[in-house]
Amino acid sequence: MSVEEKCSAHQRRRRALSVDEQCQLLARHGIKFEQCCREDAKHFLKDNTYFFKLKAFDNNFVRDDKGTYLNLDFAYLKDLSTIDFEFRVLILRMTGDIEHALRVRFNNLLSQVNEDGYQVIRDYEDEQAKYYEKNGRIYDSDSCYQQSVYTKGMIDKFLKDKPV
Template sequence: MDFAYLQDLSTIDFELRVLILRMTGDIEHALRVRFNNLISRVNEDGYQVIRDYEQDQRAFYARNGKAYDPDGDYQKSIYTTGMIRKYLDSKPVWLFWETCTLNSLIRCYQSFLQHRRFQDPTYSLLYGVRLLRNAASHHNCLLIPPSEQVRPTRDLNYLLRLLLTDETETTDMTLRLAETDPLIHDFACVLLAHANLVKSKGMRSHVVEQINSFLTRMQRHEDWYRNPESGCDHLIGQLDAIRLLLSSIVEFNRKRDDDVLTEEQKHILAQPDRNPVRHGRRRASRQARSGRNPSPSA
């Protein structure tokens, strides 16, 4: 490939990473907000949330023949060491949120969902978000042919079909790549998680501006790669899929702000819901059957 091609592609790859870091930063913040709102919704004890999480982690590590260090989830730095030293003994949930990695945050959120019987349609997207955030933050080149097959995310195909409403060859190709190409799979996870989690119109508007700027830059020398002699068939497929995904999310946000989403498209915004508890008459507790008053729950 000509040096000018490589230079142009390097710039596109860099600007894509910048966009990804912006969106995944929004997602990480919004996930903490959602987590906090769910804890408040069920009047949960934040300390118990951490105790449950640590118990789950110990069991997970034990199954793999390893020991779990709960203090290792708290990332110490010049900005966090003071608060960690002050509050680590009691471990309030806010301390965990302030100092944990995105991976630990996702695992703790999973523990909370399971223990409190919540279902969040966005949860399955978060691992793709984490993988792409890590790749972008470590300045990995993204626009490369995949060396491994991706493990499809449970809800991604369903949500993508709600987002990509036009029946075209590019849509079909994008759906196929989302099942096979790690970049397209994880990038779709980022876009859909951002749409679901980020409620601030201002934050979404700034991202749309950045998307439009990136799309303009991406197409500046598009004809170079479409030359049949360039040998860039897979790259063209990736770029076409990225363009379709980005233009579709821009249009989705426009319809969202104008309140004209279809009923099907609104499923992309579905919020966490709690699984129904036992139906029918509930059996009295052992304490009630013995005539003793139960102690207040934590």
């Protein structure tokens, strides 16, 4: 393909499809609207997901030689989309719970040792500075800590003397 053809192909961008047109395209690909009527499908596409995410789930279904889906109803895609959403919610909740449990455990461990939490951070920053210098870079602890939205408030409060 020549450069002109590539540029021409790039300029022929697809326009955004309305929800009606998305359902029509799905139907042309052999997706049926029997177990989930077209109106419910439109509402689902409009209010719960987006076309490309839903369309990705169709890769799990069989097509004939012409690329038309065999026995694929929109309801199946809707179910997979719903399962995907619920699974992501579960995973996010679990990771939040795990993070919280690890932080509690970390804080409990810190409280059981007779260690200067301020010195721990100073030692860490010294080691980081040596590592960066060895690799031809400069370690700036203040800017490193402030890059995170999670730590910025605490760092602003304790910037000069940071505890673990």
